[in-house]
Amino acid sequence: MASRTSRDVLGRGLRVLGRAIREQPRIFAVAVTGSVLFGLLVIASAYVVGAVVGDLVVPAVERGSVATGALALAAAALFGISVLRVVGIFGRRLGAGYMQYRLQAAYRRRVTRRYLDLPLAWHHRNSTGTLLSNANSDVEAAWYPIAPLPFAVGTLVMLVGAVASLFLTDWALALVGLAVFPALFALNVVYSRRMAPRQARAQRLRAEVSGIAHESFDGALVVKTMGRESQETARFGARAGELRDALISVGRLRGVFDPMLETLPSLGTLAVLVVGAIRLRQGAITVTELVSVAFLFTVLAFPVRAIGWVLAELPRSVAGWDRVRRVLDATGEMPYGNVTLDPAVRTPATLGFTDVHFAYEPAEAHLPGAEVLGEVTFTVPAGKTVALVGPTGAGKSTITSLAVRLVDPRTGRVTLDGVDVRDLTAASLAGTVALVAQVPFVFDDTVRANITLDRDGIGDDEVWAALRLAEADGFVAALPDGLDTMVGERGTSLSGGQRQRLTLARAIAGRPRLLVLDDATSAVDPRVEAAILAGLRAPDDGGAPASILVVAYRRATIALADEVIYVEHGRVVARGTHPELLATVPGYADLVTAYEQAEQEREQNRTYDEVTPMTSGLEIEVDR
Ligand SMILES: Nc1ncnc2c1ncn2[C@@H]1O[C@H](COP(=O)(O)OP(=O)(O)OP(=O)(O)O)[C@@H](O)[C@H]1O
Numbered sequence: 001m002a003s004r005t006s007r008d009v010l011g012r013g014l015r016v017l018g019r020a021i022r023e024q025p026r027i028f029a030v031a032v033t034g035s036v037l038f039g040l041l042v043i044a045s046a047y048v049v050g051a052v053v054g055d056l057v058v059p060a061v062e063r064g065s066v067a068t069g070a071l072a073l074a075a076a077a078l079f080g081i082s083v084l085r086v087v088g089i090f091g092r093r094l095g096a097g098y099m100q101y102r103l104q105a106a107y108r109r110r111v112t113r114r115y116l117d118l119p120l121a122w123h124h125r126n127s128t129g130t131l132l133s134n135a136n137s138d139v140e141a142a143w144y145p146i147a148p149l150p151f152a153v154g155t156l157v158m159l160v161g162a163v164a165s166l167f168l169t170d171w172a173l174a175l176v177g178l179a180v181f182p183a184l185f186a187l188n189v190v191y192s193r194r195m196a197p198r199q200a201r202a203q204r205l206r207a208e209v210s211g212i213a214h215e216s217f218d219g220a221l222v223v224k225t226m227g228r229e230s231q232e233t234a235r236f237g238a239r240a241g242e243l244r245d246a247l248i249s250v251g252r253l254r255g256v257f258d259p260m261l262e263t264l265p266s267l268g269t270l271a272v273l274v275v276g277a278i279r280l281r282q283g284a285i286t287v288t289e290l291v292s293v294a295f296l297f298t299v300l301a302f303p304v305r306a307i308g309w310v311l312a313e314l315p316r317s318v319a320g321w322d323r324v325r326r327v328l329d330a331t332g333e334m335p336y337g338n339v340t341l342d343p344a345v346r347t348p349a350t351l352g353f354t355d356v357h358f359a360y361e362p363a364e365a366h367l368p369g370a371e372v373l374g375e376v377t378f379t380v381p382a383g384k385t386v387a388l389v390g391p392t393g394a395g396k397s398t399i400t401s402l403a404v405r406l407v408d409p410r411t412g413r414v415t416l417d418g419v420d421v422r423d424l425t426a427a428s429l430a431g432t433v434a435l436v437a438q439v440p441f442v443f444d445d446t447v448r449a450n451i452t453l454d455r456d457g458i459g460d461d462e463v464w465a466a467l468r469l470a471e472a473d474g475f476v477a478a479l480p481d482g483l484d485t486m487v488g489e490r491g492t493s494l495s496g497g498q499r500q501r502l503t504l505a506r507a508i509a510g511r512p513r514l515l516v517l518d519d520a521t522s523a524v525d526p527r528v529e530a531a532i533l534a535g536l537r538a539p540d541d542g543g544a545p546a547s548i549l550v551v552a553y554r555r556a557t558i559a560l561a562d563e564v565i566y567v568e569h570g571r572v573v574a575r576g577t578h579p580e581l582l583a584t585v586p587g588y589a590d591l592v593t594a595y596e597q598a599e600q601e602r603e604q605n606r607t608y609d610e611v612t613p614m615t616s617g618l619e620i621e622v623d624r
């Protein structure tokens with residue numbers, strides 16, 4: 001079983017190499033040419049050294065005088081060979097390096113591009129750590145054997161040349177070569193087979209370790225405040241220990257095989273000397289030939305290792321490639337349609353949900369996904385504001401994801417101006433609707449870049465207008481470098497409310513015709529929130545107003561809406577104006593009152609924190 005999988009690995013590894021060669025044929029040709037040149041010159045150098053010893057040194061020792069002219073000629077020949085060998089090495093190294101790093105760059109791009117094309121459901125199933133290691137260490141591992149590959153190919157050519165030249169010299173010496181070279185090759189193959197499972201395991205553990213590390217840095221706040229540092233460290237330590245053991249077992253195998261690979265050619269040289277001495281006495285070969293062949297075995301030892309390097313890296317390459325392929329071959333991306341909405345139309349858009357049913361993909365594919373939304377039907381008429389209200393887990397965020405097509409419904413339709421969103425082009429969709437998510441995301445970049453995202457037609461004037469609407473112009477103007485201020489990874493240098501307002505400004509800056517706000521102003525003062533919403537409904541800078549779908553909790557926000565949709569357990573339970581729902585739906589009235597109480601308590605806590613920041617509950621928790 002084990003040997004079958006290793007044979008598999010050899011075959012699959014060679015196919016991965018074949019793919020690399022097909023992708024970079026010209027550079028590969030340059031590298032192999034350099035390597036073959038080097039190999040042939042290695043053989044040539046052995047014969048020149050043989051000639052120097054046999055035809056110059058031995059006679060000189062016998063005669064007691066040196067033939068200066070012949071010696072100079074031999075020196076010149078060796079020098080010429082060395083120079084050409086340098087050229088060969090240069091070509092090989094340069095080609096191999098180019099090829100390896102180009103492939104790595106190309107596949108890193110392909111993998112990260114694929115991440116963006118794959119649906120959210122796929123991302124939910126794959127941890128960030130795995131994605132990071134797919135794009136980094138797996139891509140690197142896949143193309144690791146490319147570095148020694150040209151050397152190995154050149155060495156194969158060299159071995160054929162060496163055996164041929166042995167046969168031209170003497171059949172007995174050739175037999176020694178025929179015994180030693182295949183033995184070297186076989187040893188290399190055994191080596192790589194033994195290595196395969198160890199390398200695959202190490203590669204998997206690398207991904208797991210990076211996953212855990214990523215998670216604990218990401219959740220640093222939770223880990224610290226909950227006093228879970230030791231447990232997190234232990235969790236990480238256990239997996240890091242496994243990786244260490246896996247790598248040590250790789251090293252141990254290397255420790256056993258490397259000396260054997262080193263010794264075999266030396267044994268070959270020894271055999272050549274023994275057989276050669278006999279053949280010399282028989283008069284079958286000359287001293288020159290014996291020295292040449294003995295020297296050949298010595299200089300071959302090193303290049304033959306290149307074949308071992310390639311074979312030893314193949315398992316890791318296959319493991320990395322499989323993990324890269326899993327991303328590249330993943331399906332489920334949501335293709336865009338080809339219907340465009342006229343970009344000249346800047347009036348508010350109409351959003352329609354018609355009998356929408358939705359379920360998240362289950363963690364394990366064979367389980368049925370539980371329905372999260374059912375029979376959801378409502379409209380956001382052009383220019384109107386509709387509030388989504390409902391208890392936690394009711395499906396509000398899911399509805400906003402459907403509205404901007406982060407996910408597609410299982411059945412039913414989501415439409416923009418009457419067109420199914422699945423039929424719209426990417427540009428039309430992005431140009432028409434913008435979502436401000438429940439969890440604001442800020443890039444590690446300037447304020448300006450965070451708002452424009454390099455989109456066309458958004459200059460500083462538009463940026464400031466958007467900031468004004470989001471009530472963020474005040475704090476941005478007060479930043480040390482204004483729009484050029486770097487906001488730090490995930491906006492850590494900003495307060496929660498500032499981050500929310502920045503992401504809001506980002507959405508507004510694109511002048512969407514429909515704005516979807518998922519609890520996007522929760523960290524903002526209620527008065528400011530109401531002012532922001534009022535501004536969006538009727539921009540005072542003459543900009544076009546947008547239709548708004550807003551997930552709302554506060555009475556003041558809800559009261560601004562033209563209509564309220566009340567959802568519970570993924571169903572629309574009631575719809576109407578705020579006063580209507582208050583009067584007719586008991587659950588709704590309870591919820592709004594509960595939110596209001598929570599809000600008041602939060603307000604009080606906030607004041608308390610500001611007065612005595614050092615003794616807030618959190619600090620005490622941390623100190624303990
Ligand atoms: N990625 C996901 N995979 C599986 N189930 C999910 C996923 N996201 C949400 N759910 C489930 O879908 C249901 C609706 O979640 P949703 O986030 O839409 O609720 P919500 O109304 O926005 O809640 P909240 O007020 O807490 O933000 C919940 O039962 C939740 O457990």
Ligand SMILES: [Mg+2]
Binds near residue numbers: 396
């Ligand atoms: Mg939500």
